[in-house]
Amino acid sequence: MRKCSFIRLLVVLTGLVAAFATPASAVVEININKGNVEPLPIAITDFISGDDLGAQISAVVAADLHRSGLFAPISRSAFIEKISNPDQAPRFEDWKVINAQALVTGRVSKEGDGRLRAEFRLWDTFGGSQMTGQQFYTQPENWRRVAHIIADAIYEKITGEKGYFDTRVVFVSESGPKNDRKRQLAIMDQDGYNVRMLTNSKDIVLTPRFSPSRQEITYMSFEGQQPRVYLLQLETGQREVVGNFPGMTFAPRFSPDGQRVIMSLQQEGNANIYTMDLRSRTTTRLTSTPAIDTSPSYSPDGNQIVFESDRGGRQQLYIMNADGSGQRRISFGDGSYSTPVWSPRGDLIAFTKQSGGKFSIGVMKTDGSGERILTTGFHNEGPTWAPNGRVLMFFRQNAGAGGPQLYSIDLTGYNEQLVKTPTYASDPAWSPLLE
Amino acid sequence: MSRIDSVASSRMQNIARNPVVLALAMTLALAGCASKKNLPNSAGELGLGGSATPGSTQDFTVNVGDRIFFDTDSTSIRADAAQTLDRQAQWLQRYSNYPITIEGHADERGTREYNLALGARRAAATKEYLASRGIPASRMKTISYGKERPVAVCDDISCWSQNRRAVTVLGGAGM
Numbered sequence: 302m303r304k305c306s307f308i309r310l311l312v313v314l315t316g317l318v319a320a321f322a323t324p325a326s327a328v329v330e331i332n333i334n335k336g337n338v339e340p341l342p343i344a345i346t347d348f349i350s351g352d353d354l355g356a357q358i359s360a361v362v363a364a365d366l367h368r369s370g371l372f373a374p375i376s377r378s379a380f381i382e383k384i385s386n387p388d389q390a391p392r393f394e395d396w397k398v399i400n401a402q403a404l405v406t407g408r409v410s411k412e413g414d415g416r417l418r419a420e421f422r423l424w425d426t427f428g429g430s431q432m433t434g435q436q437f438y439t440q441p442e443n444w445r446r447v448a449h450i451i452a453d454a455i456y457e458k459i460t461g462e463k464g465y466f467d468t469r470v471v472f473v474s475e476s477g478p479k480n481d482r483k484r485q486l487a488i489m490d491q492d493g494y495n496v497r498m499l500t501n502s503k504d505i506v507l508t509p510r511f512s513p514s515r516q517e518i519t520y521m522s523f524e525g526q527q528p529r530v531y532l533l534q535l536e537t538g539q540r541e542v543v544g545n546f547p548g549m550t551f552a553p554r555f556s557p558d559g560q561r562v563i564m565s566l567q568q569e570g571n572a573n574i575y576t577m578d579l580r581s582r583t584t585t586r587l588t589s590t591p592a593i594d595t596s597p598s599y600s601p602d603g604n605q606i607v608f609e610s611d612r613g614g615r616q617q618l619y620i621m622n623a624d625g626s627g628q629r630r631i632s633f634g635d636g637s638y639s640t641p642v643w644s645p646r647g648d649l650i651a652f653t654k655q656s657g658g659k660f661s662i663g664v665m666k667t668d669g670s671g672e673r674i675l676t677t678g679f680h681n682e683g684p685t686w687a688p689n690g691r692v693l694m695f696f697r698q699n700a701g702a703g704g705p706q707l708y709s710i711d712l713t714g715y716n717e718q719l720v721k722t723p724t725y726a727s728d729p730a731w732s733p734l735l736e
Numbered sequence: 737m738s739r740i741d742s743v744a745s746s747r748m749q750n751i752a753r754n755p756v757v758l759a760l761a762m763t764l765a766l767a768g769c770a771s772k773k774n775l776p777n778s779a780g781e782l783g784l785g786g787s788a789t790p791g792s793t794q795d796f797t798v799n800v801g802d803r804i805f806f807d808t809d810s811t812s813i814r815a816d817a818a819q820t821l822d823r824q825a826q827w828l829q830r831y832s833n834y835p836i837t838i839e840g841h842a843d844e845r846g847t848r849e850y851n852l853a854l855g856a857r858r859a860a861a862t863k864e865y866l867a868s869r870g871i872p873a874s875r876m877k878t879i880s881y882g883k884e885r886p887v888a889v890c891d892d893i894s895c896w897s898q899n900r901r902a903v904t905v906l907g908g909a910g911m
Contacts, residue, residue, distance in 0.1 A: 655847075
């Protein structure tokens, strides 16, 4: 690995030599572009270990795969064969009988140096072969992360798409009554575990977003009654103001190469989009209208920027080149469009749409065609993409008492799931994958 | 849009002219602790106002009115808001020692980032109006809280209309 990740985890990944060399079969696969797919029945056995850890890791793997909506883990009580040696081929007939199309076996053990060794094998039961086998070494406290990495490997092998389970989410943790809401930046694993607060609740903090390296966050804070964009180093907790602008700066995001922050600068009644180069500290103005131009988001190749503007009356989505040239409107539907975010695959733009008193999350192609609404209701806002571009997270505020909560939904509009958080939560931003 | 706004605001100024005179008279009357019956915009406020020291923050909040309200997605100064701002300008000229922070706010029926800009626009429109009534721009700061600091918390129009506001705060930004 190039840089160490911010949780100082060292994962050593090696291919496990298959116990017997059968080529991977193509029998087990999921086509995830079909929309509402029938989840694949999969048996995930407790990993062999001297303690509870093996079962705990299996449970996290099963939960990840289940939440994706693409897998249906089979209840342990249906299992016939009890796996005692994961290095040996299972009795495939025993698994075919309970309709397990895929089978996961594994082992967790302690190394002499205190590290944890976790290994797993994925079996194609109907093909009677091993699909993959891998092993990982890590510190014992990182066992959940190892489970997510194993779930990613299984997801990738069966769907042909990169997984997204070994990722994190930054968000705004909200507590207290609506007219005296306390806000803190927080970070957690994508499944809602390992929540950690990154700021205290003294100042209003909003819109955190990851750097491509996952080591930094850019966000907005009202510290000192001066609303401005900041950078936060996750490892050290070090903070700094981005630029020295003569007004409120807000709506920050990183460029895909991590070298620039793009954001809005408010001057009197007018918001325009600027970038700041983090090395040279030079700033560049990209829009120049008497309108509100905000929520900029780069295309994954860094060549284009999607943003929202009310220059035509209501908020609509626009695309421009990275130097600010070629500004053109792409959204033309009823209502108003805001918070555009470019998909990591480059093919779609997710947005918030307000129409008829409802707030929806939707996606459209980059030329504005093919609009699809994924979810609609009293208030849904602020989509963010999983790094594989298959799943979106957003926040929802229902009418009545209470506060916002996070939800995830498949790109197809199926499999909407609440992401449980200890407090109310808004402004989720999904981390990239490391690699 | 800007043409319609300017027509509307010149009409507001005409409407506002009379109440300004009355409001001024009221302020002076209160300062002298005189009788206060039958003046417009004061009936509900005088109970408290009677105890506010003239020139105090409480006097400003209660007797003048520290906030104005906006229509949905709008940053135009309404006729009722212009009356309030005219009273504010009179008071602020009389008590010229206070620095001023104008807070702009939006209701919850918008997205977070847009509402930060919308609140800033409302604060800027308010500042511009007060400047046109003789308050030096150098005395006024603005800040936007977007939709993050509602005062009314129900889920319907009656609350949203109270949250779309600009608040003139004496001294500095607070609540």
